[in-house]
Amino acid sequence: MVRYKTRYLLCELCVSDQSSLQLLDDRAVFTAVREAVSRAHGDYGAALCSLAFAVKYLNAHTGVVFLRCRKSHYKIFWSALPFITSLESRGQKVPCFFNCLHIGGTIRTCQKFLIRYNSQQLNRMLRYCHNEAERLEVRRAVLSCSLKSLEKEEEEEQYGDEDEEWGEVE
Amino acid sequence: MAVFVDLNICHTTDKKRLQNIIETAAHLGYSTVAVNHVVELQGKKQEIGKPKCVTELFDQFPIVQGKSKPIKVLNRLTVVASEASHFRPTNEFKSYDIIAVFPKTEKLFHAACMSFDVDIICIAVAEKQPFFFKRPPVNGAIDRGVFFEISYVAAIKDSTMRRYTISNALSLMETCKGKNVIVSSGAETALELRGPYDIANLGLLFGLSEGDAKAAVSANCRAVILHGETRKTALGIIHTMKKIQPTAERQEEEEGPVSKRAKTETGGV
Numbered sequence: 280m281v282r283y284k285t286r287y288l289l290c291e292l293c294v295s296d297q298s299s300l301q302l303l304d305d306r307a308v309f310t311a312v313r314e315a316v317s318r319a320h321g322d323y324g325a326a327l328c329s330l331a332f333a334v335k336y337l338n339a340h341t342g343v344v345f346l347r348c349r350k351s352h353y354k355i356f357w358s359a360l361p362f363i364t365s366l367e368s369r370g371q372k373v374p375c376f377f378n379c380l381h382i383g384g385t386i387r388t389c390q391k392f393l394i395r396y397n398s399q400q401l402n403r404m405l406r407y408c409h410n411e412a413e414r415l416e417v418r419r420a421v422l423s424c425s426l427k428s429l430e431k432e433e434e435e436e437q438y439g440d441e442d443e444e445w446g447e448v449e
Numbered sequence: 450m451a452v453f454v455d456l457n458i459c460h461t462t463d464k465k466r467l468q469n470i471i472e473t474a475a476h477l478g479y480s481t482v483a484v485n486h487v488v489e490l491q492g493k494k495q496e497i498g499k500p501k502c503v504t505e506l507f508d509q510f511p512i513v514q515g516k517s518k519p520i521k522v523l524n525r526l527t528v529v530a531s532e533a534s535h536f537r538p539t540n541e542f543k544s545y546d547i548i549a550v551f552p553k554t555e556k557l558f559h560a561a562c563m564s565f566d567v568d569i570i571c572i573a574v575a576e577k578q579p580f581f582f583k584r585p586p587v588n589g590a591i592d593r594g595v596f597f598e599i600s601y602v603a604a605i606k607d608s609t610m611r612r613y614t615i616s617n618a619l620s621l622m623e624t625c626k627g628k629n630v631i632v633s634s635g636a637e638t639a640l641e642l643r644g645p646y647d648i649a650n651l652g653l654l655f656g657l658s659e660g661d662a663k664a665a666v667s668a669n670c671r672a673v674i675l676h677g678e679t680r681k682t683a684l685g686i687i688h689t690m691k692k693i694q695p696t697a698e699r700q701e702e703e704e705g706p707v708s709k710r711a712k713t714e715t716g717g718v
Contacts (some may be wrong), residue, residue: 293473293477294640295469295640296637317546318608319654351586354650354653357650358650358651358653358654360603360647361601361605361647361648361651362605362611364605364606364640373544375640375642376640376641376642376643377647378477378643378644378647379644379646379650380644381646399514400516403512403514406512435641
């Protein structure tokens with residue numbers, strides 16, 4: 280019953296042009312992060328990159344990225360992330376930066392945070408709506424996700440938290 | 450969640466770009482930003498332009514991430530000085546919220562720490578620091594409540610600059626032991642900004658401890674803003690302002706926390 284403890288970094292890719300997010304894939308993020316870590320921390324950083332580092336998830340619509348690394352030196356990874364200025368994919372350079380939103384021990388906690396964060400974003404969007412139709416759309420989205428979370432909470436109360444350890448078991 | 454502040458956003462005449470930077474800062478969770486005007490003093494008499502009114506920038510300021518308040522924008526003046534005689538506080542200084550000085554020589558650094566009426570002393574990040582930080586002036590600055598600023602934009606842009614930034618920051622930390630340090634961006638475009646938590650972690654590379662690094666983007670910056678506010682008041686105790694309407698009975702209270710507020714309310718002048 281021993282497992283390797285990991286840290287999941289939930290990051291947001293901020294780009295100036297939202298459509299360029301479509302170009303990205305796991306591979307591009309992986310190489311960019313690995314290069315940044317080995318540039319900032321030398322051979323030691325490069326060695327750490329070959330150990331349990333992975334891009335777990337990439338959402339090309341919202342620009343959300345999950346990075347996995349070992350718990351013992353996640354700070355080394357994290358401190359290299361601000362030095363990434365662009366990602367390269369399919370021969371194109373996409374200028375962007377990583378904004379770290381959350382750091383969790385399991386994917387599950389990160390997922391919970393992400394759901395809460397995204398519903399917050401919907402509330403923020405409400406302010407920037409220009410016409411009534413858009414506003415109605417966003418309002419419906421806000422309502423739907425809040426109802427869902429209510430249902431989910433009820434469900435969780437019924438069944439209890441069974442699968443607490445959702446993280447990778449090795 | 451602490452209140453995060455970025456006290457160095459480069460002023461550009463391009464209004465669209467400045468708006469874009471401030472919007473990104475709000476998205477990242479900064480509650481206050483300061484727009485930086487840099488002036489290099491050459492002769493004894495040099496005009497320092499009045500700051501552009503920050504309220505004209507937006508019709509509606511963007512809401513800060515995770516809060517319900519709009520972002521606050523301040524004006525900041527950075528004086529690049531190479532001779533002590535060039536630094537003369539004039540009336541134009543008073544129209545800025547925060548005043549910073551960037552000393553080029555050791556003598557000037559000493560003077561800036563001990564006697565100049567400034568809030569921030571900038572540390573070179575794009576070149577090797579031409580002098581060592583000595584204990585007495587740094588301690589003097591800490592006693593006076595003046596803060597040292599490290600800007601991280603050069604470190605992001607270029608690998609050589611990154612070495613200078615880190616080495617200069619580490620040499621400062623040896624002397625001041627992580628006290629009275631702020632970390633700010635100095636961003637010229639929106640993509641040069643970084644999130645506050647990332648910067649707090651980046652502080653570890655600069656030799657700050659975890660608590661100090663977080664204070665460098667939140668609590669210390671607040672102290673700088675309050676220090677700048679005291680310049681407009683009499684020792685931070687009495688604040689006078691013009692009454693806009695003589696018939697108005699209640700004067701509007703100035704912004705700031707209650708604990709720092711003067712106990713006696715003074716009337717209009």
